[in-house]
Amino acid sequence: MSFKIAIIGAGSVGFTKKLFTDILCVPEFRDVEFALTDLSERNLQMIKSILDRVVEFNRLPTKVTATTDRRAALEGARYIISCVRVGGLEAYADDIRIPLKYGIDQCVGDTICAGGILYGQRNIPVILDFCKDILEVAEPGAKFLNYANPMAMNTWAAIEYGRVDTVGLCHGVQHGADQIAEVLGAKSRTELDYVCSGINHQTWFIDLRLNGRKIGKDELVAAFEAHPVYSQQEKLRIDVLKRFGVYSTESNGHLSEYLPWYRKRPDEITRWIDMSDWIHGETGGYLRYSTETRNWFETEFPQFLESAARPIDPAKRSNEHASHILEALETNRVYRGHFNVKNNGIVTNLPQDAIIESPGFVDRFGINMAAGITLPEACAATCTSSINVQRMSVHAAISGDIDLLKLAVLHDPLVGAVSTPEEVWQMVDEMVVAQARWLPQYADAVPAARERLSKSRVKTREWAGAARRDVRSIEELRAEKTALKQAV
The missing domain is CATH 3.40.50.720 (NAD(P)-binding Rossmann-like Domain)
Known part of the structure; x- marks a missing residue:
């Protein structure tokens, strides 16, 4: 081909x-x-x-x-x-830095x-x-x-x-499935059959079967709490599992910033996260990780180039969807995965215009989604709150309407749990002004936003967040990698 x-x-x-x-x-x-x-x-x-x-x-x-x-x-x-x-990473740094001035502590x-x-x-x-x-x-x-x-x-x-x-x-669904298979003692993920549905990064394992046996909430909670690592790294996800009855596909750190309950106060943040790796809730964790990864690659490029001279091993093919989708479309070898598409009746209790993430099958006729899925009510409520924010955000991005953008941010679950409307209005002005070069649709709104900022009386603070770590140097990264190799 x-x-x-x-x-x-x-x-x-x-x-x-x-x-x-x-x-x-x-x-x-x-x-x-x-x-x-x-x-x-x-x-x-x-x-x-x-x-x-x-x-x-x-x-x-x-x-x-x-x-x-x-x-x-x-x-x-x-x-x-x-x-x-x-x-x-320059604009991304402002995505983390400016909200911190208004008390909004994000992991990713x-x-x-x-x-x-x-x-x-x-x-x-x-x-x-x-x-x-x-x-x-x-x-x-x-x-x-x-x-x-x-x-x-x-x-x-x-x-x-x-x-x-x-x-x-x-790939959030696949990573969550790997965790569940491990805590349940499966020899491989192929023993686990699952259905996930919801929206991206808020997808839920609504049906779990291990070797054909249905896994319920109590068994899954007990398995996670007994695990020596995940019981510490996934405290927030386990708490949501206990309350919602289903496990979230998304990492502890990601999930924490989509909900209004766990990152609203600094002392609560440190209670629910784990600092063993950025993905478990560290303030600005992904920004630090991305910065370190960029610096490492630029410094160690010769090693990356040398390591490319290796045989392609189909046994090491990753579980990223792209290659499997292309294979199914071109060869008609059927592939099952979880895909982000417009709802249109696929999930019965989410808005029809939303982008949902749900199971589908791919063959030469295209991506064919499994329709008629109904989420547990708590999952649907949480997803719908985010969908409303996403809808306003998309429409604001298309129209360049800064007032609609402010309303989208105001309705965000975590922002709303932390900030007042007056604070949100100023924060959005500050972010739009700081990122104006990448926001052409707001060009006409920037002068007025800059003028409002010059007269604003909303108090801010320089805050690193509840759980911030410094970007590590190349020498520190190299020492850590050496120590890990020696430990193995």
Whole structure:
């Protein structure tokens, strides 16, 4: 088979390499063309050299091109994969830093909450530019696979306003399933059958079966509380499991910022999180991790290049959805996964216009979702609160309506638990002014926002958060990796 796959934001080096090698695990895909595009010429050349090394070592006919000209990369592409982070780590730092001044402590800040909403404002205009190019120069009927956060907002905009065949992809479900299989003593995840449904990062294991036996709430709670590691790292998820009756797919840190109850006071934050790794709730944890990862890659690039000269091993193919979806569409080998699509009756007790994450099957006819799923009422209530925020956020990003943007942030569960309306209004003004270069739709609103800030009397504070860690140096990272190797 010969077709073209374009990867936008290919400078996300580690993730691009994973997608690339996963796809080349499919024997029929040896002759595909990968067109990489990114704003950074330097990052493009780094990832291209790594992928070229993979191709050369494995003696494949695969073609890899790299260009900063996005339309050239998209021209004739059958599949387009997006991994973009508009504004990079510079804008992301403001997503964390500015809300902290108003008492809002986020772990990740890329889905909803103040950071996730502003992230969506930056991404959505660019997503619509992608869609325009796809319709104009890609292969007719091209499929857009969005991996970029905020997943639901980006996918919502691409489907409703971009009018492109789009599916959103995430790996939270798979990671949660791995945990459940482990605590239940399964020899492998294949023994566990599960159905998850909800919205991205708020998806719920509503049906669990181990070797055909249904697993109930009490058994699952007991299994997690008995686990020596997860009982400490997932305290918040376990508490939600006890109260809701079902386990969340999302990490302890992610879940904590989508709810109004666990991060509203500093002493409560430290009670529910775990500092053994960023993903368990550390203040600004993903920003620190992303910064360290970027610095490590740039310093250790020769090692990354050297490690690319290895055989592609289908046994090590990851559980990221992209390669499996492409395989199913092109070869008709059926694949089952959980996908982000417009609801349209799939989940009965969530809004019809929402982007839901739910089970589906893929074959040569496309992605076929299992319809008629009903969530437990508490899960539906929590998801609906976030959907209302997502809807307003998407519409604000499309219209450039700063008042609607403020209302979206005001209705966010965690923001509403911490901040007053007056504080929210000022915080949004401050974030829009700080990120103006990435927010073209708000250009007309920025002067007035800047004027309001000059006269504001809302008090703020310089606060690092309840559980902040400093970015580690390359030397510290190297020492930690050496210690881990010696421990093994």
